[in-house]
Amino acid sequence: MRVLALIFVFTFLFADINSTIEHNATNTQITNDVIKQIEAIDASLKGNIWITRYANYGTYQKIKNELEESEALLKKDGKKNAELVKKIQNLKDQLELLKEYERTPFANMLVAPEIDISPRITNPIALISGFSYIKKIANEKDDYAKRTKELDTLIGKLRDKEVLLVTLLNGDSKNENLQNQIYNLRTQIGEFEGAKQIADTTFDVYEKRADEAISIAKNDIKSQIFSTANIAIFIIVIIVLSFFFKFIAKKTITDNDRFYTVNKFINFINFILIILTLLFAYIENITYVVTILGFASAGIAIAMKDMFMSMLGWIVITFGGSIHVGDRIRVMHNGLLYVGDVIDISILRMTIFEDVTFATYHQNRRAGRIVFIPNNYVFTELLSNYTHQGMKTVWDGIDVVLTFDSNHKKAVHIAKTITRKYSKGYTDIAKRQMTRLRSQYSIKNPNVEPRIFTFFEPHGICISIWFMASSYATLTLRSTISAELVEAFNKESDIMIAYPTQTMYLSKKQNPQAHSELDQDLIRE
CATH class of the missing domain: 3.30.70 (Alpha-Beta Plaits)
Structure with missing residues (x-):
């Protein structure tokens, strides 16, 4: 019986030990899974701007406390410790770099962008500035909303991390490191939640102001589009009437000279009516007169075609990026070849400095000249760029x-x-x-x-x-x-450079008889 009792006791103890081992293994597995989840959350938060700014804020407070302790220690030592003095100066320099985090870690992040006054849209050209203004305000509002949403996501992840740390603490309630982590995390969450409340309030106010500014700009744009459409319709009517009167004049006037005079008069009246229409529409400011003169420049452009083409060429060169100052280019015009470096690009022409190249050696036999090339050559002549897009070799x-x-x-x-x-x-x-x-x-x-x-x-x-x-x-x-x-x-003896050669055969002049006798001798031989 005693043997049976002992066997029963040992069996019970063995089962209890196995149960304890399995329980510990299960706890270890759970702990490892929780740690992996915490590490995954930390990895996802790496580089987050809110976390970074909060870390900088914590660094500032830490340096500040260390500075106060060092100054107290220096005062106690009688200000004779040179190493401590140097340390204090370094700490002050670090605080100066982190000065923006002196009071709050999120001051710059929570400030809403300034909303500029909506531009006056009183002419068609101002429509561009109106659309740009609307796009700018909308982008700034979206950016602020995105920052707020990132803060929501951040708080959610920190809450998840808190739950995981508490789970670890339940399994090891005496772990002071876990307790400190949970305390710091809760403090951090509190800071972020406070920032979130400020951000929500600020965004509500900012959103209303932004929507109001966008609405005002849209109304101005609609009004200007309607006004421009009316003016365009009126001008089209004037042009159609001018063509109608020209058609009538062509059918009724048979004299070419008289028809030419009437045609010129109709064109003049047409031009004056269009100018007056534009002046009365945009006479509010002198800048609009400049706009009207821009329309009048169309006639000037015909008489000064080359100059305006050079200006257009300058725009193409400047914004197209095909030629820059410092590039080496090759220009062919009327059979003349110029190769040199671009030293200036003005509105009307490019200036190049002609260098000693194969072209100068083979054709020009001149170099060192300053050559002026009209910008309109980009449309009519062949220009080669030896150094386009940073290329330095050919x-x-x-x-x-x-x-x-x-x-x-x-x-x-x-x-x-x-x-x-x-x-x-x-x-x-x-x-x-x-x-x-x-x-x-x-x-x-x-x-x-x-x-x-x-x-x-x-x-x-x-x-x-x-x-x-x-x-x-x-x-x-x-x-x-x-x-x-x-x-x-x-x-090398078996390599010979070839060059043009000419063979000449020199012999004495012989009379026909002697030549005939020589032939006979050759035949006999």
Whole structure:
């Protein structure tokens, strides 16, 4: 019986131990899951602007307390501790950097944007400013609402974190670290909830003011659109009547001179009526007179077409981004070629400084000139930009002609070796630039490595060598590679550079009889 009792006791104890182990394992698993959830919440809050500003606020308070303790300690030591004095100065500098967090962590975040006075929309051009004003106010309101919504989401996540920390504390009620975390978290939540109340109140007031400003601007826009439509209809009626009177005059007047006079008179009356209509519509301010003069400039534009085209070209150049000051460009006009650097872009013309290039060497034999190019050339002439979108390299080429009996394969190998050696730096630069250029343009062949081609020419084998060179100094690299090629080819006995030659045969004049006798001798032999 005693043995049975002992077996029963041991069985009961073993079952209790297993139950305790399983319970502890379950608690450990729950704890790990809670910790993972807390870590996930912390990761989602990383970089949050509200959390960052609150952290800066906490840093400011911490530094402030440390400064007070250090000053008290320094006063106690009699102000003789140099290290402590230096520490105090550093703390003061840090407080100065965080001065905006002295009283509240969210002062700048809670301030509603200022609402500007709605612009007066009294002419069609002002419609643009009206639409821009509405868009600006709407964007600012959306931004403020977004910040408020982010604060709501943040508070919800912090509440979830609080519940998880409390769950951990229930399993370990004596953990002082958890207790401190919960206390700090609740303090933080209180700060955010206070900020949320201020944000909600501020947004309610701001939203009403913003909606009122938008409503006023929309009413002005509607009024101006209606007024502009009426003026446009009236002008269209005047133009239609002028065409009607011209048609009547053409049918009734047979004399060309008289018809020309009547036609001019109708045009003049038409122009005066339109001008008067616009003046009476927008005479409230002198700026509107300037607007009317803009319409009158249409006639001036016909007489000064080139000047206005240059102004339009300046707009295209300035805002199109195709040419900038400092770019190297090539301009072809009436068979004349100019290559130089853009040193100024004015309203009417571009100014370039002509550099020593292959074009000046091969064609102009002049350089160093200041060349003025009208801006309207962008519409009518061919302009090449050697440095567009930051490109600093261009393809340059050298042609070498060898005799037919030369070892052209060896020559190609030598040319490739020399070219790669001296153009490697520019090739590497071109690769980086080409990568950037391909993000904006569809470039089918981005390869910038040196290229060697062999062509069959009437007077020899042409080896065409192409390589990347600086856009601003092509002649330098061209000269270097040319000299190296000549020196390398001259060292090889089986490579001969071809050049135009002429063979002349010189002999004494012979009489026909002697020539005939010589032929007979040759036949006998």
